[in-house]
Amino acid sequence: MTFLEPWVMATLRRDMGDPCCGDGRAYLPAYLGDDRVPYSWGKTTLLRQLEACRGGTYLTLDDGTLRAAAHADPEVFVADGPRPMLIDEIRRGGDDLVLAIKASVDRSPGRGQFVLAGSTRFLATPSLSESLAGRAAIIDVWPFAQQELAGGTTSFLSRAFEEPESFRTTAQSSCGRADYFDLIARGFFPEVIAMRSELARAEWYDSYVQSIIDTDIREMAKVDEAGNLRQLLRLAAAATAQELNMVKTAGDLGLHRTTVSRYLGLLETVFLVHSLPAWSRNLNARAVRRPKVHITDTGLAAHLLSVDAEGLGARVAPARGALVETFIVNELAKQATWSPFRVNLFHWRLSQGAEVDLVVERTNGRVIGVEAKATDAVDLRDFKGLTTLRDSLGDQFVHGFVLHTGRRSLSFGDRLTALPISALWDR
Structure with missing residues (x-):
């Protein structure tokens, strides 16, 4: 199961809005009737939509091969592929990948080169030496309103x-x-809105907290x-x-x-x-x-x-x-x-x-x-x-x-x- 959580998107050198809605926010009506369930819109879905609307290259560092390539040669990793480069789970790339992105933006300061997404405020984590200050706009996206x-x-x-x-x-x-x-x-949360079982929601919340604390926090803060x-x-x-x-x-x-x-x-x-x-x-x-x-x-x-x-x-x-x-x-x-x-x-x-x-x-x-x-x-x-x-x-x-x-x-x-x-x- 993919957990869809609040996430932060860092958009380098541009103001970020939803390309298909055109109004600068992620608006999506969802229905709760017996024969309809809401559309689960998480960070991965949104990045895929950006790719479909504007082109570019979508990469997820949940993919072990891509993650290994990003660690082995981050400069080549960020140089390869059409822009914008949409990188999901950026925190898994580590400090060297963020530094490579910074260097790429400094060499060619056009807007909209990279969109970085993660389930934490990854640019503020203790394991990173670079915050991309002055190069990134940060957007926090909450659960549904x-x-x-x-x-x-x-x-x-x-x-x-x-x-x-x-x-x-x-x-x-x-x-x-x-x-x-x-x-x-x-x-x-998008996932729990679609659940009609109180027990299923409880199990999801238990798994969600366990995943965030045991994986995300331990990984970034030791x-x-x-x-x-x-x-x-x-x-x-x-x-x-x-x-x-x-x-x-x-x-x-x-x-x-x-x-x-x-x-x-x-x-x-x-x-x-x-x-x-x-x-x-x-x-x-x-x-x-x-x-x-x-x-x-x-x-x-x-x-x-x-x-x-x-x-x-x-x-x-x-x-x-x-x-x-x-x-x-x-x-x-x-x-x-x-x-x-x-x-x-x-x-x-x-x-x-x-x-x-x-x-x-x-x-x-x-x-x-x-x-x-x-x-x-x-x-x-x-x-x-x-x-x-x-x-x-x-x-x-x-x-x-x-x-x-x-x-x-x-x-x-x-x-x-x-x-x-x-x-x-x-x-």
Whole structure:
């Protein structure tokens, strides 16, 4: 079985967009009906499509013969074949191959010579001496967004910044609590979306984590104790949507704090977790405050926490709020990758207690705030953090949204609106 995971593509000397869609992002509607399953689009499929649309040479270093040739004579390997050269699983080529690619680009600096793909942020791995800085554009591709799966065409972020008042007249959502919990527990990897068996999904997640930790991380970082990484990943899942207490985590694992910090960086490198930095108008404060940690896929987080959709809907469900927040943060992080304008994502918390789960800031300084609520009923108290943020920013605060599991959109006054979570993908 081929595991399709989040991957990073480095495109040398050019801006990368999807050649067939033409809109700069990988958009693909997929269907979940009884007689249809979604198309599994991983990095290999996308590279093959690039080859079909634009020509060039596709090579995968999973092929032992090609890998041996790349190691034996990397300069000849990258010189042979029409451009663009599309190299899959580039991390298996090692430092000498990356240096050969750098030398080739420096000799002939035309754009679009190489497209490099891998299941890790391979250019940041400790085993490489060359990052291709200034020569590569890096694109992180997440698991599917629900907007893609639903066939949506309008980005929530675009609408939230440009026409936020339009959300006040949004039709009643067709999604209810159980629908959201099903999405969260299932996850968004291409492989698991096609699986109707909960047992099959669980087995896939087990194999996926084992493969990433035992193969990818050990290969790139020479980590001897894989059990500590697995345990750290479980602790990160238990702390998803929270600021991870590194001192306590180090104590729980019996490891030094610097080792835990290094291991957490490795889990980010292989796309199992991602960090949401703290937001502040004071850039120094922004740099030193603790980030929140989020598991990259809620299905993986639910699996690590041993909770299913029914468990999330139980009267007492400790993981429910955190997983709903992570689901919303991940959906908006995915949309940010194809936003028509650049945005940065943060969380915000004051020592006095006001906080906002997600602050989205444009480079022009304008801000929207998003609160996640795992409840059907919303009242003015749920807007406390957003109200504080609005009042402190004035005109630079565009709008604040509380996303909840109910079905109705409701106005709560000046630039404050409660929305069903499905507003992230419904028009």
